[in-house]
Amino acid sequence: MTAPKTLYDKIWDAHVAQEAEDGTCLLYIDRHLVHEVTSPQAFEGLRLAGRSVRAPGKTIAVPDHNVPTTEDRVKGIDNEESRIQVDALDKNAKDFGIHYYPVSDVRQGIVHIVGPEQGWTLPGMTVVCGDSHTATHGAFGSLAHGIGTSEVEHVLATQTLIQRKGKNMKVEITGKLMPGVTAKDITLAVIGKTGTAGGTGYVIEYCGEAIRALSMEGRMTVCNMAIEGGARAGLIAPDETTFAYVMGRPHAPKGAAWEAALAYWKTLYTDEGAHFDKVVTLRGEDIQPVVTWGTSPEDVLPINATVPSPDDFTGGKVEAVKRALDYMGLTPGQKLTDVKIDTVFIGSCTNGRIEDLRAAAAVLKGKKIADGVRAMVVPGSGLVRAQAEEEGLAQIFIDAGFEWRMAGCSMCLAMNPDQLAPGERCASTSNRNFEGRQGYKGRTHLLSPGMAAAAAVTGHLTDVRDFA
Amino acid sequence: MDKFTTLTGIAAPMPLVNIDTDMIIPKLFLKTIKRSGLGKNLFDEMRFDRDGNENPDFVLNQPAYRNAEIIVAGDNFGCGSSREHAPWALLDFGIRCVISTSFADIFFNNCFKNGILPVVLPAEAVNYLMDDATNGANARITVDLESQVVTASDGKTFPFEVDAFKKHCLMNGLDDIGLSLEKVSAIDAYEERAKLQYPWV
């Protein structure tokens, strides 16, 4: 009998093409997602060395980070550097024969939303992308993680990565979530507990009743931020929810292939008694709607808490908190619900899917955003946008005073024109509140879509449960 | 890739924890399609004001540290975005080694691909070297990859661990892709197997 294995062990073992004596492995990669910012140097490297893409059929490219989100964008990108990057991707995709979703394609969107939507991401696969939020795809029970540009080039040339196996970590969320608490609150609460380095060196498997109860959209939100907890990858074992989501997607298997795949996918779970190097457990009932107050995703507190003081911390964190409070313009003891906001951003690969838009629209229905607030929705893909229009969500946003944008990364990282001005404070459904992330000297509070919508209406950080 | 064997140089102290890759190279500078030339924008938002004037308080702007080749940093250096522009910017500025108690995984890997050595040491050792680094140009720290030892300016030594394969590649300036392509028969064999086992992939 073989020893019990974790889900991570199983996927890893199924992809080792070669293992050296010291444990360094050549890991085979099933899906390689490519975007315009981290790939030009990799393609240039291939050209210089006279190499080709080994498996173009397993490689998908989509421009997302730089693209404007205004409707006139099909006429061209004004910013010259952004245009050069997007043009380079157009050309590279064509020259090397890889699947491509250009800006003009309704299926274009954030790479981590497009992959699952098109059925490229399937359970049991290895998925990589030159982007740290590749962890998103772990929601399908696929081993998915971000890589650097040199590794992008390595995967393009060899369809493998040189890797050593990480350690196993289990994050269990028991019981049920309370009303108003979402996948975003789970993932932020976990980071608040473990810290941004708590998962370093580990692959996290999220499990427990509260995780099982999540939709695929929610699971993607949870796994998306595994990287903010330091883990390269987050995983959730596939189940009926997963299979129902995948079935019928354009690149999902069909017919007999579907049956064969399904039989295999059903073996993808952690065996009874398998070893985890680290275990973290949270009670679903204890998780509150949360918001970040600082400049690290670990700076997270329940919405009804007050801004902490540097004295509440120890070690290097004391200085970091002083700096964060100064940057964020907050005072210890201030109630978080008293913090006024200027801008609301709903979107990103964390919360730019249809369920997220539904949650925000449910809060906004029949309401208007507060005077002076700028609010925008940037759907994660053209298809999410189309569906939201069909469901009438777009109209709710527009009636409330939101801008209704085209798909892309947008203000999640503000590489396109959607940026915060210095000092501007934003309630954002994205994943990083780093200094300058959403614009030079911009201030970011991370929260769920419902909480972002509530903040838009009141003009300050707000407990979404007060809207229920 | 340049080889890394041993390095003796000025170390800049950066005691901040969680220095992320957005700080190391802000997104504004990711719009390049080249690897070179990023050093002038290393730590841009900390190093310069909006008009491009130097912030005199920032360590790399102080005369003693302008030629630093080593950074001694707080915990969890390089967290956040996977952008390899971060090590490209460090390298272009002249930094060949970062010493911390911990690094984010992706950044850590990216360093090795670019001839930069990330050294992990226990907190006491990092604190010691951080103090040493505050002595500016008078304190040269030596990092010897071959023998896996960091030596402070007073001669105190700190041994460190490093993955044998990564060390080998760094010491010889080897290109990973070339090495992996030598194993193409293993990759072919894997693909043959996978075609039978997982035909839908």
Ligand code: SF4
């Ligand atoms: S939405 Fe944000 S986090 Fe996601 S891929 Fe785009 S920039 Fe990265």
